[in-house]
Amino acid sequence: MSGLEQLYQQIIMDHSKSPHGYGLAEGDVTSHQRNPVCGDEVTLALRWSADGTRVEEVAWEGSGCSISQASASLFATLAAEDADAGNAWTPDDLQAFIDEFREALRSRGQIPLDEERFGDAAALSGVSKFVARVKCAMLAWVAAEDLLTRKAAAG
Amino acid sequence: MTLSPAPYAGGVTEAAPFSSAELEHIRAQFPILRRDLYGHPLVYLDSAATAQKPTRVIEAEATFYREANAAVHRGAHTLAGEATELYEDARGTVARFLAVNDDEVIFTSNATEGLNLIAYAIGNASLGRGGAAAAPYALRDGDEIVVTELEHHANLIPWQELAARTGATLRFIPVDDSGAIDVDAATGVIGARTRILAVSHVSNVTGAHSPLDRLVPLARAVGALVVLDACQSAPHLPLRPRELDVDAAVFSGHKLYGPTGIGVLWGRAELLNALPPVLTGGSMITTVTMEGAEYLPAPQRFEPGTPRIAQAIGLAEAIRFVDELGFDRIAATEHELGARLLDGLAEVPGIRVLGAGIDAPRVALASVVVDGVHAHDAGQVLDNVGIAARVGHHCAQPLHRRLGVTASLRVSAGVHTTADEIDQAVAAIAGVRDFFRLTGENA
Numbered sequence: 001m002s003g004l005e006q007l008y009q010q011i012i013m014d015h016s017k018s019p020h021g022y023g024l025a026e027g028d029v030t031s032h033q034r035n036p037v038c039g040d041e042v043t044l045a046l047r048w049s050a051d052g053t054r055v056e057e058v059a060w061e062g063s064g065c066s067i068s069q070a071s072a073s074l075f076a077t078l079a080a081e082d083a084d085a086g087n088a089w090t091p092d093d094l095q096a097f098i099d100e101f102r103e104a105l106r107s108r109g110q111i112p113l114d115e116e117r118f119g120d121a122a123a124l125s126g127v128s129k130f131v132a133r134v135k136c137a138m139l140a141w142v143a144a145e146d147l148l149t150r151k152a153a154a155g
Numbered sequence: 156m157t158l159s160p161a162p163y164a165g166g167v168t169e170a171a172p173f174s175s176a177e178l179e180h181i182r183a184q185f186p187i188l189r190r191d192l193y194g195h196p197l198v199y200l201d202s203a204a205t206a207q208k209p210t211r212v213i214e215a216e217a218t219f220y221r222e223a224n225a226a227v228h229r230g231a232h233t234l235a236g237e238a239t240e241l242y243e244d245a246r247g248t249v250a251r252f253l254a255v256n257d258d259e260v261i262f263t264s265n266a267t268e269g270l271n272l273i274a275y276a277i278g279n280a281s282l283g284r285g286g287a288a289a290a291p292y293a294l295r296d297g298d299e300i301v302v303t304e305l306e307h308h309a310n311l312i313p314w315q316e317l318a319a320r321t322g323a324t325l326r327f328i329p330v331d332d333s334g335a336i337d338v339d340a341a342t343g344v345i346g347a348r349t350r351i352l353a354v355s356h357v358s359n360v361t362g363a364h365s366p367l368d369r370l371v372p373l374a375r376a377v378g379a380l381v382v383l384d385a386c387q388s389a390p391h392l393p394l395r396p397r398e399l400d401v402d403a404a405v406f407s408g409h410k411l412y413g414p415t416g417i418g419v420l421w422g423r424a425e426l427l428n429a430l431p432p433v434l435t436g437g438s439m440i441t442t443v444t445m446e447g448a449e450y451l452p453a454p455q456r457f458e459p460g461t462p463r464i465a466q467a468i469g470l471a472e473a474i475r476f477v478d479e480l481g482f483d484r485i486a487a488t489e490h491e492l493g494a495r496l497l498d499g500l501a502e503v504p505g506i507r508v509l510g511a512g513i514d515a516p517r518v519a520l521a522s523v524v525v526d527g528v529h530a531h532d533a534g535q536v537l538d539n540v541g542i543a544a545r546v547g548h549h550c551a552q553p554l555h556r557r558l559g560v561t562a563s564l565r566v567s568a569g570v571h572t573t574a575d576e577i578d579q580a581v582a583a584i585a586g587v588r589d590f591f592r593l594t595g596e597n598a
Contacts, residue, residue, distance in 0.1 A: 002193075002539065003193060003539060004535065004536065004539040004590070007535065008532075008535075008590070008591075013591070013592070037547050038529075038530065038531045038546060038547045038548070038561075038562050039547070039548060039552075039561040039562050040529075040531070063561070064529060064531070064561075065529035065530075065531035065532050066528075066529060066532050066591075067531070067532070130535070133531070133535070136531065
């Protein structure tokens with residue numbers, strides 16, 4: 001696979017064309033993130049269980065390049081799959097995913113995403129060789145981290 | 156689609172484009188062009204963002220540091236004298252380049268700083284600084300600053316801020332659907348209240364020349380100052396601010412094959428010497444007491460502290476480089492490249508060239524939107540074959556918004572650009588929709 005094909009794997013192309021988790025609702029607490037260089041935007045919400053301890057769903061809306069939009073879609077898919085399997089994320093689980101994702105994406109191709117943990121989102125590993133695109137892939141995850149920080153601050 | 160025949164204001168050049176042997180000789184002077192990317196030779200088509208540097212410019216900066224480095228305008232030792240002479244020679248080279256007086260040339264860190272400098276100086280005049288000499292330039296409630304809708308953010312935001320500080324109103328001349336400045340609308344915007352018109356010489360998104368011959372007289376008729384952003388014209392055509400009848404002009408060194416960290420603000424001497432300073436400190440004063448200071452005239456008035464000595468010397472070398480190539484021949488060559496680029500892109504289905512319909516001379520530059528593909532993704536396809544092109548809004552969000560897009564992919568030529576490189580870029584752009592499997596689909 002060429003570098004370009006590693007970047008734009010079929011999974012990424014599919015998610016960018018047919019995004020999952022797309023659509024925010026009234027009352028969602030959202031974080032809006034932008035990449036000022038190119039205008040990519042993602043507005044994301046974490047929908048928590050009634051007791052506020054688990055992420056049941058990730059919802060988002062946005063516009064921009066295929067990497068930024070596919071990454072948000074893959075993130076929502078990952079959250080949904082783990083929730084369906086009875087492993088809905090705690091705040092610590094989510095933070096761990098964000099940290100691992102960031103470490104891999106910033107590794108310049110040295111650290112691949114763990115397919116066992118990240119599922120289809122592991123296809124985003126290819127982005128890490130393209131330094132200028134890491135920020136695109138990070139947008140949704142940064143939005144989630146922002147929401148976590150705000151949730152922790154609110155107590 | 157063809158280019159307007161005039162490559163620069165003043166008419167059709169009769170000069171011959173560079174021959175292939177000459178172009179090879181020019182290319183050999185740019186060491187970075189020897190780089191390979193992903194197994195492809197670098198095709199650098201982002202000169203409008205920053206130009207590459209010929210060896211002689213790199214060497215001019217390095218030689219200064221190796222052989223003549225000293226603080227300028229202070230100290231009496233031999234090196235200090237040599238450094239001062241080199242720095243002031245650089246100012247003289249810029250002045251001849253612009254056909255203006257030496258003491259009207261102010262070195263800044265970039266064009267953005269030059270525009271801010273003028274805006275802040277007028278802001279200080281509006282606070283009463285600079286006394287009676289500066290008072291005619293003071294802005295107050297009811298005064299208007301006029302820009303155009305296609306300005307680079309550097310020629311928009313400083314004026315927004317100046318308006319906010321002084322109570323003046325910022326107005327803009329709209330662009331039409333083609334992306335051209337709407338000259339008819341300008342007559343309704345520039346009026347008795349207009350105090351400043353700030354406009355770019357050449358658009359960094361469409362490459363089209365602004366209709367200065369129409370706009371400047373409107374400003375002149377109402378006694379407004381005219382500030383010109385010449386960043387995108389200085390590398391491509393002879394820049395003569397006095398002939399253009401403007402009061403101040405800025406350009407950046409790094410787009411003109413010079414170093415980063417250096418720009419030029421030219422202003423009419425009577426304007427510069429009337430305006431109060433902005434940044435203050437050493438090297439710009441005559442007498443200082445604990446209560447106040449008296450300031451030197453321009454250029455020192457606007458160059459406090461140790462200036463950008465090596466960068467100015469590097470810029471002077473870059474100006475000698477383009478002067479030796481000759482702007483008539485640069486323009487002739489880039490005119491052919493620009494026509495080849497636009498004609499080539501006109502044949503590519505599923506893309507839109509921003510400003511393609513503008514009826515004006517233009518530089519060899521095109522911003523493209525590929526239907527159904529974000530500019531970032533399109534640019535990645537070019538990068539994969541070693542083509543460096545700019546993606547994004549090119550610091551011109553209002554113009555992109557007006558044209559109904561958020562971002563575009565920009566290809567821009569420099570003196571080292573070949574016809575083959577233009578063809579490679581056109582072919583790569585033509586392949587973008589294939590790569591994203593959109594061929595045959597409507598976006």
